[in-house]
Amino acid sequence: MTTLDLLIQNLTRLPGVGRKSASRIAYYLLKADAAYAETLAREIAELRERIKSCSVCGNYTEGDPCGICSDPRRDRSVICVVEQPQDIQTIDSTNEYHGLFHVLQGVLSPIDGVGPENLNIARLLSRVQREGAKEVIIATNPTVEGDTTALYLVKLLKETGVAVSRLASGLPVGGDLEYADRLTLARSLRGRTPLSL
Amino acid sequence: MTTLDLLIQNLTRLPGVGRKSASRIAYYLLKADAAYAETLAREIAELRERIKSCSVCGNYTEGDPCGICSDPRRDRSVICVVEQPQDIQTIDSTNEYHGLFHVLQGVLSPIDGVGPENLNIARLLSRVQREGAKEVIIATNPTVEGDTTALYLVKLLKETGVAVSRLASGLPVGGDLEYADRLTLARSLRGRTPLSL
Numbered sequence: 145m146t147t148l149d150l151l152i153q154n155l156t157r158l159p160g161v162g163r164k165s166a167s168r169i170a171y172y173l174l175k176a177d178a179a180y181a182e183t184l185a186r187e188i189a190e191l192r193e194r195i196k197s198c199s200v201c202g203n204y205t206e207g208d209p210c211g212i213c214s215d216p217r218r219d220r221s222v223i224c225v226v227e228q229p230q231d232i233q234t235i236d237s238t239n240e241y242h243g244l245f246h247v248l249q250g251v252l253s254p255i256d257g258v259g260p261e262n263l264n265i266a267r268l269l270s271r272v273q274r275e276g277a278k279e280v281i282i283a284t285n286p287t288v289e290g291d292t293t294a295l296y297l298v299k300l301l302k303e304t305g306v307a308v309s310r311l312a313s314g315l316p317v318g319g320d321l322e323y324a325d326r327l328t329l330a331r332s333l334r335g336r337t338p339l340s341l
Numbered sequence: 342m343t344t345l346d347l348l349i350q351n352l353t354r355l356p357g358v359g360r361k362s363a364s365r366i367a368y369y370l371l372k373a374d375a376a377y378a379e380t381l382a383r384e385i386a387e388l389r390e391r392i393k394s395c396s397v398c399g400n401y402t403e404g405d406p407c408g409i410c411s412d413p414r415r416d417r418s419v420i421c422v423v424e425q426p427q428d429i430q431t432i433d434s435t436n437e438y439h440g441l442f443h444v445l446q447g448v449l450s451p452i453d454g455v456g457p458e459n460l461n462i463a464r465l466l467s468r469v470q471r472e473g474a475k476e477v478i479i480a481t482n483p484t485v486e487g488d489t490t491a492l493y494l495v496k497l498l499k500e501t502g503v504a505v506s507r508l509a510s511g512l513p514v515g516g517d518l519e520y521a522d523r524l525t526l527a528r529s530l531r532g533r534t535p536l537s538l
Contacts, residue, residue, distance in 0.1 A: 146403055147391045151384040157377065159365045161358075168356045171427045173388055174401060180354065181385055187348040189382035191367070192375055194344045204371060206343055230368045 148174075200271070202247030202264045204229045212236075212245055219243040221278040225268065225297065227251055227285060235283060243281075246271065251289040252296055260296065268297075272304050279307045286313045286331075345371075397468070399444030399461045401426045409433075409442060416440040418475040422465065422494065424448055424482060432480060440478075443468065448486040449493055457493065465494075469501050476504045483510045483528075 155166035198210035222243030232245045248263045284290035314332030352363035370378050395407035419440030429442045445460045481487035511529030
């Protein structure tokens with residue numbers, strides 16, 4: 145196998161990169177300026193050395209604790225629980241939430257052999273007790289696993305006395321009733337919000 | 342800017358990789374096994390050192406001349422002229438062509454400042470004369486630039502006495518007349534092939 149074939153094969157392992165995209169990327173790297181290919185290679189090689197998990201919340205970070213945990217302007221009375229580090233940026237980009245985060249590093253999934261002991265749950269409980277949070281918002285995905293994990297966390301957190309909420313599930317903004325699936329529509333009915341003038 | 346942001350920004354320069362894909366790839370690299378990220382980085386870094394242009398045809402290769410030019414089973418009486426090295430693999434994968442190739446490294450494009458002197462044309466002429474090819478198949482893309490380049494080459498090659506042909510342009514196999522654009526349909530009419538039992 146040639147160097148080019150090996151690179152193409154390895155590129156197809158990346159998410160969203162098929163055989164054709166991998167080939168286009170490889171040929172692009174051959175034609176692009178040498179400095180770019182070098183920089184990209186160095187960044188990929190150094191990524192895992194430089195980026196660690198925040199010891200407080202589990203977010204990816206270069207310093208410890210991470211920028212969010214150490215930001216004095218953040219509201220320390222709320223903790224938003226997410227599945228993956230990348231969910232933090234997604235939620236942060238709404239500019240609607242200014243509290244802290246906690247990364248579970250997955251969801252409960254018996255089929256994949258993921259139980260509570262494999263998730264970053266113990267540290268969440270000690271954070272809630274130690275930091276005196278008033279509310280925990282559970283922002284796991286609205287999937288079977290995400291919902292199960294949310295229910296499991298509610299039970300655990302009940303003892304600490306903290307208020308627990310879950311991201312609303314329903315119709316996406318700009319969506320169309322006609323194209324909504326039954327489960328989503330059922331949830332949006334159950335979770336309907338009162339309207340008043 | 343953090344290491345992660347820099348990597349994401351650099352990944353978006355790759356063809357077909359937008360902001361969202363770049364972010365997914367970066368997070369995937371953080372979670373994937375370390376050996377994979379290292380291998381990928383090394384391959385990208387070494388790519389340009391190891392892969393050169395074939396001095397005969399202009400194909401990307403690790404040895405010189407390339408595997409196709411040095412393959413004794415290839416039909417040396419036909420040369421297929423393509424725009425880019427990656428076109429060689431595309432044509433080769435049809436298993437319909439067993440001759441040699443010649444890479445122009447582009448097409449004539451006055452707007453982009455690409456004239457005949459910027460293309461790998463002089464070497465094509467000397468190859469045709471020296472190697473005694475009987476046919477040259479011009480496989481530039483069926484675009485304005487590709488067609489112009491084909492016409493230019495026909496004029497040049499006329500003097501050498503070699504037969505020159507062009508890839509057929511017409512309806513794609515499995516396509517539908519209804520969805521064909523007018524230009525393609527017009528070409529498929531002009532280039533119609535006789536049918537007989």
